[in-house]
């Protein structure tokens with residue numbers, strides 16, 4: 504199941520690349536600077552949702568009603584990660600970006616990392632459904648690690664502007 508899904512994502516990327524080469528607009532609709540701005544906004548949204556989950560867990564009496572919508576947001580958003588990085592939406596836009604060129608030279612690993620986040624977010628969502636808050640903490644931690652694992656490899660480290 505997961506493998507089929509991943510192949511689907513890869514196929515989407517390949518199609519987008521082929522369309523781009525023909526000088527048209529990618530399937531997701533956005534290219535270049537627009538795609539860059541759009542993905543940064545979506546990433547920020549996922550960051551906010553992650554923080555909301557972490558903050559809720561810190562209260563020591565986490566409410567599944569707070570965890571769930573945020574896990575949902577991440578699960579939904581993360582499905583689209585592969586469409587947020589069309590070729591030409593990196594540093595060549597002239598805009599500030601931490602997207603490293605390796606995203607486009609090692610798309611397979613990039614897809615895997617995106618997929619891992621989708622799985623971790625769906626898992627957190629399912630665990631929140633059980634209402635067993637003792638399990639929510641570890642599931643949220645796993646999700647955070649999945650995000651970090653992609654950033655570690657594909658996102659430039661903080662540097663002075």
Ligand code: HEC
Nearest residue numbers: 543546547549550553600601602616617620650653657658
């Ligand atoms: C497949 C790789 C990948 C995954 C998975 C991923 N990110 Fe990112 N993220 C990136 C890249 C690359 C950037 C830099 C984008 C840019 O600057 O153009 C980024 C940027 C960000 C930013 C900074 C946005 C900004 O411009 O201020 C936040 C916040 C963020 N990610 C949160 C998350 C969270 C939370 C998750 C997990 C739920 C996540 N990311 C999963 C690759 C990923």
